[in-house]
Amino acid sequence: MEILVCVKRVPDTSENEIEVNRDGTDIERDDLVYSVNEWDNYAVEEAIQIRDKVGGSVTVVSVGDEEAEEVVRREMAMGADKGILLSDDTFEGSDGKGVASIIKAEVEKRNYDLIMTGAQADEGAGQVGGMLAAMLDWPYASLVSLIEIVDDKKIKVGREIAGGNQEIYEIDLPCVLSIQTGINEPRYVGIRGIRKVASMEIPVHGTSELGIDPESVGESGAQVKRLDYFVPELGEGAEILEGSTDEIIDKLIELLKAKGGIK
Amino acid sequence: MSRQVFAYIIHKDGVVDDTAFEMIAAAGKLDPDALVTAVVAGTGAELSAVCDEVASSFVEVWKIDNEALAYIDAEVLRGLLVRILPKDSIVLVPHDHFGMDLAPGLSIKLETAYLPDAVDFEGIEDGKLKVVREEYSGQVSTHVLCDISNGAVITTRPGAFKADESKSANGKIVDKTPEAMEGDFPGGARRFLEVVEAEVGDVDITKSDILVSVGRGIDDEDNMEIIFDLAQAIGGDVSCSRPIVDAKWLEKSRQVGTSGQTVKPKVYLALGISGSFQHLGGIKGAPFVVAINKNAKAPIFQFADVGIVDDILDFVPELADRINDLKSS
Ligand SMILES: Cc1cc2nc3c(=O)[nH]c(=O)nc-3n(C[C@H](O)[C@H](O)[C@H](O)COP(=O)(O)OP(=O)(O)OC[C@H]3O[C@@H](n4cnc5c(N)ncnc54)[C@H](O)[C@@H]3O)c2cc1C
Ligand SMILES: Nc1ncnc2c1ncn2[C@@H]1O[C@H](COP(=O)(O)O)[C@@H](O)[C@H]1O
Numbered sequence: 001m002e003i004l005v006c007v008k009r010v011p012d013t014s015e016n017e018i019e020v021n022r023d024g025t026d027i028e029r030d031d032l033v034y035s036v037n038e039w040d041n042y043a044v045e046e047a048i049q050i051r052d053k054v055g056g057s058v059t060v061v062s063v064g065d066e067e068a069e070e071v072v073r074r075e076m077a078m079g080a081d082k083g084i085l086l087s088d089d090t091f092e093g094s095d096g097k098g099v100a101s102i103i104k105a106e107v108e109k110r111n112y113d114l115i116m117t118g119a120q121a122d123e124g125a126g127q128v129g130g131m132l133a134a135m136l137d138w139p140y141a142s143l144v145s146l147i148e149i150v151d152d153k154k155i156k157v158g159r160e161i162a163g164g165n166q167e168i169y170e171i172d173l174p175c176v177l178s179i180q181t182g183i184n185e186p187r188y189v190g191i192r193g194i195r196k197v198a199s200m201e202i203p204v205h206g207t208s209e210l211g212i213d214p215e216s217v218g219e220s221g222a223q224v225k226r227l228d229y230f231v232p233e234l235g236e237g238a239e240i241l242e243g244s245t246d247e248i249i250d251k252l253i254e255l256l257k258a259k260g261g262i263k
Numbered sequence: 264m265s266r267q268v269f270a271y272i273i274h275k276d277g278v279v280d281d282t283a284f285e286m287i288a289a290a291g292k293l294d295p296d297a298l299v300t301a302v303v304a305g306t307g308a309e310l311s312a313v314c315d316e317v318a319s320s321f322v323e324v325w326k327i328d329n330e331a332l333a334y335i336d337a338e339v340l341r342g343l344l345v346r347i348l349p350k351d352s353i354v355l356v357p358h359d360h361f362g363m364d365l366a367p368g369l370s371i372k373l374e375t376a377y378l379p380d381a382v383d384f385e386g387i388e389d390g391k392l393k394v395v396r397e398e399y400s401g402q403v404s405t406h407v408l409c410d411i412s413n414g415a416v417i418t419t420r421p422g423a424f425k426a427d428e429s430k431s432a433n434g435k436i437v438d439k440t441p442e443a444m445e446g447d448f449p450g451g452a453r454r455f456l457e458v459v460e461a462e463v464g465d466v467d468i469t470k471s472d473i474l475v476s477v478g479r480g481i482d483d484e485d486n487m488e489i490i491f492d493l494a495q496a497i498g499g500d501v502s503c504s505r506p507i508v509d510a511k512w513l514e515k516s517r518q519v520g521t522s523g524q525t526v527k528p529k530v531y532l533a534l535g536i537s538g539s540f541q542h543l544g545g546i547k548g549a550p551f552v553v554a555i556n557k558n559a560k561a562p563i564f565q566f567a568d569v570g571i572v573d574d575i576l577d578f579v580p581e582l583a584d585r586i587n588d589l590k591s592s
Contacts, residue, residue, distance in 0.1 A: 011399070013399055013400065013402070014479065017402070017558050017560065018398075018399040018402040018403055019402075019403070019560070020403050027399075027403060096367070096377060096379070097370075097371070097376075097377060100371075119363075122398060122399055123396075123398045124379075124380055124396075124397060124398060124399075124400065125379040125380065126363045126367070126379060126380075127367040127377055127379050128367075129367070130363070130364070130366070130367025130368045131367045131368065131370070131371050131377065133368055134341075134367070134368030134369075134370075134371035134372055135371055138452075139338060139450075139452035139453040140338065140364075140368055140453075141364070141453065142360075142363050142364045143360055143363060143364070143522075156456070158459065159360070159364070160360060160522050161360045161361075161458070161522070162359075162360065162521060162522065163461055163522075163523070163524065163525070164461030164462075164515050164516065164518065164522065164523050164524065165458055165459065165460050165461050166458065166459045166461075167455065167457075167458055168455075168456040168457050168458070168459060169336075169453050169454060169455055169456060170453070170454045170456055171452065171453045171454075172452040172453070175452070175453075178363075180522075181505065181506070181509045182505070182508060182509035185510075185511070223376035223377075223409065223410040223415075224376060224377070224378055224407055224408070224409050224410070225407065225408045226405050226406070226407050227393075227405070227406040227407065227408055228405065228406050229398075229403050229404070229405050230403070230404050230405070230406065231403065231404065232395075232404045234565060235565060237564055237565050237567075237570075238552075238554060238564045238565070238566075238567035238568060238569055238570035239568065239569050239570065240559075240564070240569075240570045240571070240572060241569060241570070241571050245573070245577075245578065245581060248571055248573075249581060249582055249585050252553065252569070252571065252582065253582075253585065253586065253589070255551075255553075255569060256497065256530065256553070259529065259530050259551040260472065260473075260529045260530060261473055261497060261499075261529070261530035261532075261551065261553075262473075262497045262498065262586060263472075263473065263497065263498025263499070
């Protein structure tokens with residue numbers, strides 16, 4: 001099975017507190033630690049497990065600047081066979097549709113059976129996978145938390161819905177799936193693993209290789225544009241308990257007793 | 264001419280989802296002069312009942328009635344909606360597990376802009392809608408301009424808009440089934456098989472009065488002990504956010520949130536939980552919420568009644584010790 005996994009380089013929220021910069025034009029980028037989008041790691045792990053079971057290859061692709069190469073390489077260290085970077089100055093400022101159409105152009109250069117994305121990334125959008133599927137006219141399932149390979153024409157997927165329940169579908173290949181966290185346990189990648197793939201070539205494709213009209217992507221093609229970042233007017237918020245730890249504990253125990261929080 | 268806005272109505276077992284009435288409010292904020300039409304799919308008596316209820320709040324209700332819609336598959340519905348929705352319309356869909364399946368592809372098929380997970384609207388200027396969104400699980404907010412001159416598909420965050428439940432619309436119900444069914448039945452490449460219910464765990468957190476809920480801030484499975492110790496000291500049950508289940512440190516039945524359980528405790532302790540809307544969406548009944556988090560700017564502090572800015576690894580064991588001391592004295 002030929003599998004393509006879309007991965008995005010994002011600020012790592014488990015390593016950083018994200019804050020708005022002074023004039024609200026961006027988040028504070030100094031000292032930010034970046035990593036691969038949490039959801040994408042699960043997608044790559046799933047792809048590797050499928051390949052190991054039924055054969056084929058796993059390719060990871062990212063749309064971004066040259067720094068995005070590091071996350072492509074990291075996912076190759078996990079066990080992906082190939083990496084591709086889709087990068088061009090004209091891609092900057094693309095909205096979700098722009099990113100999906102750039103990936104679509106790459107998809108059309110080869111025959112893939114299965115494309116996986118993460119359920120969502122740093123912007124909390126959850127859009128690229130569904131758009132890509134619709135652009136390709138392939139079936140789509142989002143929030144996938146279970147995959148079973150039936151044969152080389154169809155697979156079974158579980159989609160996560162409310163209450164911890166799952167919807168089960170049979171879906172024809174080729175298709176696009178967005179992968180939810182928890183579907184597997186992504187393997188650990190050590191420095192050694194990274195070193196092993198350090199010299200592997202990662203081709204870079206831009207507008208000319210992909211044959212896309214630069215006007216249709218990037219800032220110029222975007223229907224959705226971010227104006228600024230801000231911290232909303234905060235409401236009342238919580239009453240923050242202050243003082244020494246002992247004082248805070250006294251106060252908290254008193255409150256908990258009053259609210260029935262200690263049995 | 265007034266702008267046409269459509270709201271896709273989610274319903275289950277004959278009950279209309281709260282998001283239906285939230286989208287009326289959202290549409291009003293988007294454009295006070297908008298004509299808002301509800302779109303409801305389903306079948307039979309259940310669909311009729313849902314349409315009647317929705318018609319008391321929407322001026323117009325479009326229904327699609329077909330046996331195959333007894334369980335609604337987003338891939339099928341998308342194919343039907345494309346046939347009935349006028350070009351350039353604005354379509355609102357709740358940003359939940361169903362909307363996330365339906366909406367991005369719908370925007371492509373309708374050839375309109377897509378704007379996911381809106382939490383507020385701040386007016387239209389020159390064909391561009393100003394929208395408030397959140398990024399990084401609510402750590403920062405953004406203003407976004409969305410070009411709606413050719414329409415748009417917009418998902419609205421459940422709970423973000425205050426529901427408008429004034430029952431004065433007496434709307435007319437229009438049967439759009441014939442138009443929707445023209446042509447092949449869509450969605451054949453994905454076939455719904457069944458719903459697998461969640462496994463029942465050893466504790467039922469939906470019945471607990473006191474929940475000690477742990478999030479990614481706990482950092483390591485070995486630290487989980489301090490959470491159980493505290494729960495035992497105060498006589499509560501342990502629940503958690505999603506990453507704890509993903510890491511397999513607790514069973515799925517203990518997960519609070521939109522893809523986990525909906526809980527209604529009297530007291531909820533959020534320990535090392537940031538406060539994403541998917542987590543908070545599972546907490547109902549206005550409990551007394553205490554948040555302990557080392558990041559003073561964590562969104563959970565906007566939701567909690569009482570906050571403590573500290574490291575849970577230090578604070579929680581001390582708290583448990585003190586409560587145990589009190590009890591034994
Ligand atoms: C479709 C969908 C459905 C989802 N459903 C759910 C759901 O049902 N339930 C759910 O919970 N999530 C759900 N999520 C995931 C959700 O978006 C968040 O990713 C998740 O809730 C974050 O969990 P968290 O707060 O524990 O972790 P994080 O967001 O990583 O927050 C950890 C917090 O711990 C704090 N912290 C770190 N170390 C310490 C310390 N030593 N002491 C004190 N504080 C510390 C940090 O400051 C941070 O605020 C869903 C996501 C999607 C896309
Ligand atoms: N720049 C990008 N490059 C590659 N894949 C992306 C990019 N942006 C988003 N994706 C994919 O789409 C998924 C959902 O992201 P989003 O739609 O931005 O929330 C991610 O988990 C990735 O798999």
